Amino acid sequence: MSQIKADPNKVSWEESEFPILCETCLGDNPYLRMTKQSQAKECKVCTRPFTVFRWCPGVGMRFKKTEVCQTCSKVKNVCQTCLLDLEFGLPVQVRDTALGLADEAPRSDVNKEYFAQNMDAHFQNTENGLGSGGFGKAESAGREMLKKLQRTEPYYKRNRQHICSFFVKGNCTRGAECPYRHEMPAGGELNHQNLKDRYYGTNDPVARKMMSGPRAGGGKQMSPPEDQTITSLFITGITEDIKEQDLRGFFYAFGEIKSIVVVLKSKCAFVNFTTRMAAELAFEKAGSGVNLQGVALRVSWGKSRPVGARAEQKGVEAAPTPAAVMHALETGPPPPPGSKSKFAYPSQDPTYQGSTR
Amino acid sequence: MPKIRSSRTKRAPEGFDEIEPTLKEFQQKMKDAENDPHEGKRKVEALWPIFRLHHQRSRYVYELFYKRKAISKELYEYLLKQGYADGNLIAKWKKAGYEKVCCLRCIQPKDTNFGTTCVCRVPRHTLEEGKVIECIHCGCRGCSSGSGAGSSSGASTSKDNDN
Numbered sequence: 001m002s003q004i005k006a007d008p009n010k011v012s013w014e015e016s017e018f019p020i021l022c023e024t025c026l027g028d029n030p031y032l033r034m035t036k037q038s039q040a041k042e043c044k045v046c047t048r049p050f051t052v053f054r055w056c057p058g059v060g061m062r063f064k065k066t067e068v069c070q071t072c073s074k075v076k077n078v079c080q081t082c083l084l085d086l087e088f089g090l091p092v093q094v095r096d097t098a099l100g101l102a103d104e105a106p107r108s109d110v111n112k113e114y115f116a117q118n119m120d121a122h123f124q125n126t127e128n129g130l131g132s133g134g135f136g137k138a139e140s141a142g143r144e145m146l147k148k149l150q151r152t153e154p155y156y157k158r159n160r161q162h163i164c165s166f167f168v169k170g171n172c173t174r175g176a177e178c179p180y181r182h183e184m185p186a187g188g189e190l191n192h193q194n195l196k197d198r199y200y201g202t203n204d205p206v207a208r209k210m211m212s213g214p215r216a217g218g219g220k221q222m223s224p225p226e227d228q229t230i231t232s233l234f235i236t237g238i239t240e241d242i243k244e245q246d247l248r249g250f251f252y253a254f255g256e257i258k259s260i261v262v263v264l265k266s267k268c269a270f271v272n273f274t275t276r277m278a279a280e281l282a283f284e285k286a287g288s289g290v291n292l293q294g295v296a297l298r299v300s301w302g303k304s305r306p307v308g309a310r311a312e313q314k315g316v317e318a319a320p321t322p323a324a325v326m327h328a329l330e331t332g333p334p335p336p337p338g339s340k341s342k343f344a345y346p347s348q349d350p351t352y353q354g355s356t357r
Numbered sequence: 358m359p360k361i362r363s364s365r366t367k368r369a370p371e372g373f374d375e376i377e378p379t380l381k382e383f384q385q386k387m388k389d390a391e392n393d394p395h396e397g398k399r400k401v402e403a404l405w406p407i408f409r410l411h412h413q414r415s416r417y418v419y420e421l422f423y424k425r426k427a428i429s430k431e432l433y434e435y436l437l438k439q440g441y442a443d444g445n446l447i448a449k450w451k452k453a454g455y456e457k458v459c460c461l462r463c464i465q466p467k468d469t470n471f472g473t474t475c476v477c478r479v480p481r482h483t484l485e486e487g488k489v490i491e492c493i494h495c496g497c498r499g500c501s502s503g504s505g506a507g508s509s510s511g512a513s514t515s516k517d518n519d520n
Contacts, residue, residue: 177489
């Protein structure tokens with residue numbers, strides 16, 4: 001792919017043989033059919049023509065294609081479609097603040113093109129490792145934090161179809177054969193994302209959310225319990241060695257435990273107390289961290305989950321009491337589809353923490 | 358070739374007069390489909406009725422000759438020549454596995470990215486739980502021989518009760 005250019009300022013078009021992609025974007029199927037089109041689109045960042053690769057990342061997924069050119073993706077070490085870091089799968093802003101990288105990629109017109117052109121030549125010459133080479137001491141602390149923020153499993157939900165805008169307005173005439181999702185979009189800050197912002201690592205709502213979350217929040221103690229009705233603690237850092245018994249043995253001293261739910265997949269556990277006092281006491285004593293089986297666990301309050309159907313129906317607390325659950329279980333089989341309740345089973349309700357037993 | 362009759366054109370073979378009303382109706386429907394406004398339809402969707410009628414018309418002739426044996430070979434060949442039915446499409450229907458092919462575009466591998474046939478050729482049981490598919494070429498919802506497509510592409514037709 002390296003061409004000998006007589007004039008360093010001469011613009012030659014990008015040709016590449018394989019895209020730079022993360023595993024999630026490629027999908028779960030190891031067999032892929034991909035189309036390649038040279039100079040099919042302009043890069044969303046540097047607006048130069050580049051080779052577009054298009055493939056289907058799995059059954060029922062939308063076809064994904066490369067959005068930015070290889071040069072731009074090498075500059076920031078990101079996947080060409082999702083613009084997340086290739087190593088961690090995290091937004092550029094998160095990675096840069098953690099590792100202290102201050103990348104000076106220019107953003108304005110000619111500057112941008114000049115920079116891209118130079119990077120192009122640079123990569124053609126070096127052609128080996130992407131991203132930073134050796135890691136200094138400051139970086140390894142950052143890398144630790146990034147490792148904690150990483151996802152454990154590939155998040156294929158981002159390969160789903162886009163939301164049908166006609167459905168949102170209420171008039172999708174395609175009906176059953178509509179290939180777009182017929183769901184209402186989740187509102188909030190995350191709706192307004194901008195590709196340029198995500199790429200340059202400025203003003204990224206996802207990054208902001210990640211960095212203010214409990215895991216990355218540094219040593220700052222969580223503020224005293226907010227919603228008075230929450231009686232559960234949220235433990236993170238759970239590994240396979242830690243069993244429910246261990247948690248029970250530690251937390252029973254603070255008060256009667258209603259239930260313990262361990263979710264190994266996301267390395268977390270919920271400890272639900274019967275009384276609010278017990279939960280507060282537990283947080284007071286153990287809030288700064290628990291050490292079980294040699295593993296340091298972080299303790300925080302169970303967050304009041306986003307409002308679900310149950311909360312909407314009852315209009316009461318976020319977490320239903322056992323009595324409510326028993327009532328729901330005893331009122332016979334789930335209602336037929338098409339009835340008012342969105343969830344047929346209590347366990348489908350996102351606000352319900354723990355199990356139904 | 359024009360379907361106009363004058364004193365110079367050859368007479369149609371016998372038996373043509375019985376099927377003529379049906380053919381005239383197809384012709385009329387085709388004209389309507391051609392003149393339909395494109396409002397409210399996708400770009401590809403505007404062409405679907407054309408393909409559907411073409412399929413139906415050819416199907417009618419095919420069934421008359423091959424299945425019901427209601428017309429003579431002479432009349433059949435006359436119909437093909439005059440453009441009342443598509444000989445190429447009928448040739449496909451004679452092959453095993455292609456009895457219900459919707460249109461010739463959907464079996465053309467050169468039209469696809471990976472050299473395959475259209476999605477409507479996939480048997481229904483393999484395409485499980487996937488929702489309703491309307492292929493982009495002709496709006497077909499499944500024309501493999503095992504998917505119960507019937508003799509028309511897409512939803513049920515208003516078949517004439519002639520013959």
